[in-house]
Amino acid sequence: MLLKLATAALFASMCALTAAPISVLWWDSTPEYSAQAPDAFRQEMSDYLTAFGGGGVFSSTYVGSETPGTLAAHLAANAYDVIVFDATSSGPKFNADDLLAVQNHYLDNRNLLFDGTLYIRNIVFGATTDFPGVNGDTGRLTANEIYQLGIRGGGIMVGTDHEGFQTDADQIVGAILPGAAFTGITTPSTDGQWNGTDLLQTLIGSVVPVNILNHWDEVPTEGIAPTGVFLDFLGNSITLYSQVDVADKPGGGPKFSYISTSWEPGGRVIEVTDPNDPGDPNGGEVPEPATYAMVASGLLAAAYFRRRR
Numbered sequence: 001m002l003l004k005l006a007t008a009a010l011f012a013s014m015c016a017l018t019a020a021p022i023s024v025l026w027w028d029s030t031p032e033y034s035a036q037a038p039d040a041f042r043q044e045m046s047d048y049l050t051a052f053g054g055g056g057v058f059s060s061t062y063v064g065s066e067t068p069g070t071l072a073a074h075l076a077a078n079a080y081d082v083i084v085f086d087a088t089s090s091g092p093k094f095n096a097d098d099l100l101a102v103q104n105h106y107l108d109n110r111n112l113l114f115d116g117t118l119y120i121r122n123i124v125f126g127a128t129t130d131f132p133g134v135n136g137d138t139g140r141l142t143a144n145e146i147y148q149l150g151i152r153g154g155g156i157m158v159g160t161d162h163e164g165f166q167t168d169a170d171q172i173v174g175a176i177l178p179g180a181a182f183t184g185i186t187t188p189s190t191d192g193q194w195n196g197t198d199l200l201q202t203l204i205g206s207v208v209p210v211n212i213l214n215h216w217d218e219v220p221t222e223g224i225a226p227t228g229v230f231l232d233f234l235g236n237s238i239t240l241y242s243q244v245d246v247a248d249k250p251g252g253g254p255k256f257s258y259i260s261t262s263w264e265p266g267g268r269v270i271e272v273t274d275p276n277d278p279g280d281p282n283g284g285e286v287p288e289p290a291t292y293a294m295v296a297s298g299l300l301a302a303a304y305f306r307r308r309r
Helices: 002-018 039-054 070-077 096-109 134-151 167-176 209-218 289-308
Strands: 022-028 058-064 082-086 112-115 155-159 183-186 188-194 222-224 228-231 237-248 255-261 270-272
Touching (some): 022 039, 022 134, 039 082, 058 134, 070 096, 082 134, 112 237, 134 155, 134 209, 188 255, 209 270, 222 255
Parallel strands (some): 022 082, 082 155, 112 155
Antiparallel strands (some): 112 255, 183 222, 188 237, 228 237, 237 255
16 A cells, blocks of 8 residues: 555656656557557557556557658647657558658657567467556556656657568668668567666566566567667767567577667666566665655656757
8 A cells, every 4th residue: 555655646746747748659550460450459558658657647649540641741730759650561651751750850859769579569469468468567668668768858669570570660760770770580588688677667667577578478570679889860870779688489599689779778687587587677675765756856857858848
C-alpha cells in the first residue's frame, strides 16, 4: 500500500513539474499482415501511453497510414516532442516530402532512438506478444523509451522487423543518418546484456530484463539495430550506442544490438543468461526517494526547455 501511495505521489509530482505531458505522434505504416498486426493493436500501444500512470505523462496521437505524403501533411499542421515510427514493411511508405518533414522535426528536437523490436510488442503470434506483455513489462519498456526521449527534448523511435521488412524504417533512418540501416536476421535467445538501466528503471516504472528477453526469444527472427559513428544529414557526427545486446540461440555466441540510442547508456551493466534469473535492475533494492527527486529535477528542466522551445 505504501508503495502504491508513493507511486501515486510521484506521478502527481511529475505531472505538476512538467506542466504539460510529453506529446507523441504514433505513426503506423505497418501493414496488417493477414491480421497478425491489426491497426487496432498498433493504436492500443498509443492509447496505453496516453493512459499511462493515470494520464498526464504522455499525450499520444495515433495515425495509421501507408500512403506517401500523408506524414508531411500531418506534420505541417502539428508538432510533437517525440515521433514513434511503427514501421515494418517490405515496401516504401514515405516520399521526399515526408522525409523532409522528418528532417525538420529532427532540427527542432535533435535526438534519436532506433528500436528494432517495436513491431513484435503487439501481434497475434504467441503467449508473450500480447501487449503490454508479461507483468506489463513490454508496455513499461515502451513508456520508458519515450520518457527517456522526452526528458532529452524529443526525438525519433523507429521500429522494424527482420531483414526484408525494414524498407520504411530504413527510409526514416536514412533521412537522418545516411548509412545507418538495420541489418541481418538474428534468432534471439534469453542470453543477453543490458548495457545500462536507462530503459529499465525510471521514475515511471521498472522493467524486469528477463521478461523482455523471453518475449524476444519467442519470435524467431529480428533485425540488428545500427551502432557506431555516423554523420547526420547536416554533417554532424552522431554515435549510436547499444542499450541491449542479445545472443543468437542457443546462446553463448556473439551478441547483437536490439535497441540503440544517440546517448550512452547510464547505470550498471545487467547480464541475463538464465531465463529464471529476473535480472532485477535495482539489484533487489527499491530506489531511494532521493533517486526520484533527482529524476524529478530532470523533468523540471525538460519542462522548462519544452516551454522555451
